[in-house]
Amino acid sequence: MKPNQSSLCRRAGVPHVQTMRSRREFLASAGAGFGAVALQGLMAETAMAESTSPIGLHHAPTAKSVIFLFMEGGPSQMDTFDRKPLLNELAGKDLPTSFKAPILAMGEKNAPLLASKRKWSRHGESGLEISDWFPHTAAHADDLAIIRSCYGEGINHAGGCNLMNTGSILGGRPSLGSWITYGLGTENKDLPAFVVMKDKKSQPVNGVRSWGPGFIPATFQGTPIGDGPTGETIANLKLPAGMTAERQMRKLDLITQLNRQHADRLADVSTLDARIRSYELAARMQAAAPEAVDLSRESAETEALYGLDDKRTQPYGKICLLARRLVERGVRFIQLYSGTGSGWDAHSNIESNHSRYCGEVDRPIAGLLSDLKRRGLLDETLVVWGGEFGRTPMSEKGDGRDHNPTGFTMWMAGGGVRGGQTIGATDELGLYAIENRAHVHDVHASILHLMGLDRLKLSYNHQGRLERPTVNEGEMIRQLIS
Numbered sequence: 490m491k492p493n494q495s496s497l498c499r500r501a502g503v504p505h506v507q508t509m510r511s512r513r514e515f516l517a518s519a520g521a522g523f524g525a526v527a528l529q530g531l532m533a534e535t536a537m538a539e540s541t542s543p544i545g546l547h548h549a550p551t552a553k554s555v556i557f558l559f560m561e562g563g564p565s566q567m568d569t570f571d572r573k574p575l576l577n578e579l580a581g582k583d584l585p586t587s588f589k590a591p592i593l594a595m596g597e598k599n600a601p602l603l604a605s606k607r608k609w610s611r612h613g614e615s616g617l618e619i620s621d622w623f624p625h626t627a628a629h630a631d632d633l634a635i636i637r638s639c640y641g642e643g644i645n646h647a648g649g650c651n652l653m654n655t656g657s658i659l660g661g662r663p664s665l666g667s668w669i670t671y672g673l674g675t676e677n678k679d680l681p682a683f684v685v686m687k688d689k690k691s692q693p694v695n696g697v698r699s700w701g702p703g704f705i706p707a708t709f710q711g712t713p714i715g716d717g718p719t720g721e722t723i724a725n726l727k728l729p730a731g732m733t734a735e736r737q738m739r740k741l742d743l744i745t746q747l748n749r750q751h752a753d754r755l756a757d758v759s760t761l762d763a764r765i766r767s768y769e770l771a772a773r774m775q776a777a778a779p780e781a782v783d784l785s786r787e788s789a790e791t792e793a794l795y796g797l798d799d800k801r802t803q804p805y806g807k808i809c810l811l812a813r814r815l816v817e818r819g820v821r822f823i824q825l826y827s828g829t830g831s832g833w834d835a836h837s838n839i840e841s842n843h844s845r846y847c848g849e850v851d852r853p854i855a856g857l858l859s860d861l862k863r864r865g866l867l868d869e870t871l872v873v874w875g876g877e878f879g880r881t882p883m884s885e886k887g888d889g890r891d892h893n894p895t896g897f898t899m900w901m902a903g904g905g906v907r908g909g910q911t912i913g914a915t916d917e918l919g920l921y922a923i924e925n926r927a928h929v930h931d932v933h934a935s936i937l938h939l940m941g942l943d944r945l946k947l948s949y950n951h952q953g954r955l956e957r958p959t960v961n962e963g964e965m966i967r968q969l970i971s
Contacts, residue, residue: 512751522862539871546675550941551678551872551905551970554816555669557824558854560846561650561693562833565880565890566898568605568843569921571637572618574880575917580604582884588920591804595836596883596891602918603884606840615909622847625855631868631909632902632971634860638913638922639893641929646694647830649877649888649894652929654699656960663703664711665933668958671702671709671949672942674679679777681712683822686808686813690848694877700824704951708766711824714782715808744783745769781818782811795856806853813860816870833876837889871904871939875932878916882918896922899932905970912968930963938965 498844533651535693567573581601584590590598613630626633641658644648650657650950655662663671666683675682678840685700693699700711750764774940784792787810796802805827807827812823827850834840862865879897896915902908913925934944948955 499764513880517819519843537864541952544947546673546943547942547943547946548938550939551869552903554820554940555666555822555870555871555936555940556812556816556857556903557652557666557822558872558874559591559824559826560833560850560874560876561826561828562646562727562831562835563649563876563880564833564846565605565835565839565893565895566637566893566896566915567880567882568607568839568899569620569622569847570618570635570898571915571919572580572607572609572620573605573882573917573919576602579918584816584920588916588918591881591893591895591920592644593608593881594892596881598766600883600885602882603839603888603890612830613909616956617909617911620788622843623851625851626858628855628900629858629908630899632862633898633900633908634902634906634910634912635898636912636932636966637898637915638924638926639879639897639929639932640874640922640926643894644840644892646834646877646892649892653693653875653877655703656904656930656933656958657708658717659663659866660695660698662704662956663709664698664700664956665703665711665936666700666824667702668938668947669822669937669942672707672947673821673940680815680818680820681714681780682820683709683711684812684820685711685713685824685826686811687713687826687829688714688808689829689832691772691828693826693829694831704956705949706762708762708796708856711822715811716790741769769951778858784810784814791860794860796852799852801849802852805850806856809853809857810860813864813866816866817864818862834892835880837886838890839889841881841943842889850949855938858905869904870934871906872902873899873932873936874901875899879919882920893920899936900912901969907968909964910968924970925966927966928963930959931965931966933959935961935966935969939969 544599567576577601583599583601588828607622609620610627611618612627614633616637617633618628619627619630641649643652643658651660652658652884654664656665659707675967687693687824690718700712710926745765752762752765784807791810792798795806797806797810808825812825815823828846833842835845858867858872861870878892878894881893885891896919913927914923915921937944937947944959945957949958
């Protein structure tokens with residue numbers, strides 16, 4: 490019910506004088522009110538469309554979609570993409586006094602340096618050095634822009650994952666995927682614009698906050714798929730036994746009517762509107778999603794490319810293949826978790842830990858890059874690889890490495906990125922980023938830029954304050970495209 494004139498005047502601080510109205514005036518205004526009923530319905534539909542309409546491009550994009558390969562737990566940079574010969578020369582000794590002592594999450598302050606047992610080779614025409622833990626990905630060296638100088642403030646997993654996903658070590662801000670879908674909207678109204686998939690049933694650190702919308706409308710949150718209780722890719726997508734499509738539609742129409750009546754009284758509660766939209770999207774997905782996630786439509790050769798023929802690589806290979814099918818159908822942002830629940834967190838026995846997880850993702854990642862490229866999709870799909878931080882050159886528990894947010898590696902490929910290059914550098918032991926340092930905000934600003942969004946122009950008015958995705962910090966890493 491709308492407030493009357495008297496209440497509106499009181500809110501505005503204007504005194505209201507009650508006047509007598511004739512019967513003719515009353516009937517005339519009441520009759521005009523029937524037209525307002527129709528107008529209100531049209532305005533509600535318009536407001537609904539505007540709340541999900543894209544902000545629009547700020548400049549010409551080089552990428553249409555993002556696939557973020559998230560190695561949860563923190564992969565070791567000096568054992569994968571950032572070779573440090575001096576580390577092996579000084580193995581077993583204390584960190585030289587010329588290095589500032591780092592703040593450690595769990596490790597011993599004076600632990601000796603731990604050698605890397607990896608073998609390194611140069612790959613492609615660019616000659617990028619990549620370790621033997623990623624032999625399949627190394628075949629795509631000329632497509633990779635390896636950023637060796639990343640850093641942030643997230644010393645533990647909760648803070649690190651928050652920072653990498655939302656731009657802040659503290660919870661409550663929108664995830665990067667939410668910002669992108671808020672800015673650009675969706676290309677396919679029958680599928681979610683922002684999808685999250687995991688290699689295991691367990692929840693990642695921070696759970697749904699990692700793909701949550703924070704203070705922007707809840708309709709822009711990520712949609713997890715792949716966790717169906719009976720093994721289906723999307724839970725509860727099929728109609729229950731005995732339920733016809735016609736009966737289901739009548740049921741949904743009634744639910745929508747009741748929800749709208751309730752929402753009219755709670756216009757400021759975006760979670761309610763998001764729930765209504767999720768039901769509407771679910772109804773559309775019942776027609777579109779089964780085809781989108783049906784891997785039986787893929788050839789045996791394609792399945793083998795992603796490693797679906799090996800039980801070790803099958804879990805991550807499946808979600809990589811699903812990601813390719815989803816970007817083909819216009820999904821904007823897809824995040825794929827490896828080691829869900831901090832699996833890459835190698836505080837001890839890093840050889841066993843990283844041998845396992847690198848072995849699980851290397852072939853699927855290479856398959857994804859190959860498949861995108863041969864289908865002409867890599868040019869418009871930005872693939873990002875990394876974790877919430879890296880690892881220390883010092884040992885922990887004798888054969889592991891502690892968290893290291895002060896210098897770690899990420900890489901990007903496709904989406905207009907110039908491959909076959911390294912960007913920035915850490916010191917001689919891989920502890921601190923020292924050259925062309927790239928804060929997580931710079932990484933986010935770069936992803937937004939490649940998608941056609943300016944990190945300062947993309948904003949949301951939250952309680953009278955303009956909030957931006959990179960917390961007013963960060964710059965595009967120009968070397969990615971120069």
